[in-house]
Amino acid sequence: MMDSRDGLQGPHRTLDTDIESFFNSAPPLKDSLDIGRKLKEFIDRHSFSSGNKGPSRIVCVSSGGTTVPLEQRCVRYIDNFSSGHRGAASTEYFVKAGYAVVFLHRRGTCQPYCRSLPENSLLECFELTEESSVQVRQSHSEAVKRAIRHHHTATEKGLLLKLPFTSIFEYLQILRMVAISVKNVGSYCMFYLAAAVSDFYVPWESMAEHKIQSASGPLDMRLAQVPKMLSVLRKEWAPMAYCISFKLETDPKILLEKADMALRKYKMHVVIANELLTRKEEVVVVTSNERITVHRDSNEADADVESPLIKLLVEKHSAYIKETGTSN
Numbered sequence: 001m002m003d004s005r006d007g008l009q010g011p012h013r014t015l016d017t018d019i020e021s022f023f024n025s026a027p028p029l030k031d032s033l034d035i036g037r038k039l040k041e042f043i044d045r046h047s048f049s050s051g052n053k054g055p056s057r058i059v060c061v062s063s064g065g066t067t068v069p070l071e072q073r074c075v076r077y078i079d080n081f082s083s084g085h086r087g088a089a090s091t092e093y094f095v096k097a098g099y100a101v102v103f104l105h106r107r108g109t110c111q112p113y114c115r116s117l118p119e120n121s122l123l124e125c126f127e128l129t130e131e132s133s134v135q136v137r138q139s140h141s142e143a144v145k146r147a148i149r150h151h152h153t154a155t156e157k158g159l160l161l162k163l164p165f166t167s168i169f170e171y172l173q174i175l176r177m178v179a180i181s182v183k184n185v186g187s188y189c190m191f192y193l194a195a196a197v198s199d200f201y202v203p204w205e206s207m208a209e210h211k212i213q214s215a216s217g218p219l220d221m222r223l224a225q226v227p228k229m230l231s232v233l234r235k236e237w238a239p240m241a242y243c244i245s246f247k248l249e250t251d252p253k254i255l256l257e258k259a260d261m262a263l264r265k266y267k268m269h270v271v272i273a274n275e276l277l278t279r280k281e282e283v284v285v286v287t288s289n290e291r292i293t294v295h296r297d298s299n300e301a302d303a304d305v306e307s308p309l310i311k312l313l314v315e316k317h318s319a320y321i322k323e324t325g326t327s328n
């Protein structure tokens with residue numbers, strides 16, 4: 001593992017040192033003041049301590065993959081697979097269940113309420129009339145109306161705060177801001193971490209400033225390990241929050257074992273195990289005492305596996321709130 005700051009290497013370093021070093025060397029978040037302000041407003045509005053009668057449960061849904069830049073003035077980057085479908089669909093079901101959602105998502109990935117629209121929705125859903133005004137094409141009118149109606153309901157009630165990220169540096173800095181901001185919401189807050197987070201990165205200070213030249217021959221690069229932030233999220237940032245992480249594998253033989261390991265190691269309340277090829281059909285909800293397989297309802301054409309999944313998680317969250325004695 002690379003480290004230019006304190007000379008400690010690999011197994012001799014502690015996790016806390018790695019986390020501190022990651023944040024200290026990360027490029028500062030460009031719009032951190034704006035993000036902080038939006039977060040404060042959103043959490044104040046939904047926090048039960050504000051005396052507001054609105055929904056008092058808040059979930060942070062992370063969605064999409066993080067990038068690892070190879071140059072400071074980034075031309076090339078390593079990407080992590082995730083379309084953002086899981087996060088976007090889950091957000092819709094959380095809003096439906098009355099949660100206020102911080103949707104921490106990768107720029108350009110799938111957005112809530114847009115899933116039934118064509119990819120190039122602006123150009124494909126609309127057409128010009130003879131008078132040169134714009135109208136919705138008949139073939140898409142139901143899908144567009146539904147998307148607009150649901151999106152408006154969520155935003156008018158102030159139930160959706162969208163925070164975009166691209167790189168691993170942005171993602172982890174914003175996740176930390178969200179977690180620290182919701183600390184006082186206690187067990188009413190949930191983290192639902194569906195983002196595909198990079199495991200390896202190039203530390204900012206050892207990254208080339210300018211575009212790496214191909215004329216210099218084959219590229220030989222050493223990547224440092226991104227510290228897992230799940231433990232610090234549980235222990236320090238938001239210790240009372242209900243935490244759900246995901247485990248993605250391509251080999252079904254190791255999936256549940258890895259999910260169990262993550263549950264114990266990072267003290268998650270739930271780990272959702274999913275396999276790449278079947279992730280839209282079924283997931284397994286793993287807790288310390290059970291494994292529940294959740295299937296998409298195959299009788300319904302547009303059913304999502306996220307519908308029964310979020311229902312189950314909301315029940316588990318309610319039980320947790322009761323158990324921690326903070327139910328209102």
Ligand code: PMT
Nearest residue numbers: 082083084085086193194196197226228229230245246248
């Ligand atoms: O977006 P879709 O196309 O719909 O696909 C959804 C999904 C398959 C991406 C999603 O369901 C999923 O499984 N997301 C997590 C995938 C993943 O990268 O798993 P992991 O084993 O690398 O990480 C496990 C957990 O640790 C994750 O919750 C992650 O947030 C967390 N993590 C990972 C790396 C890191 N350095 N720090 C972390 O905290």
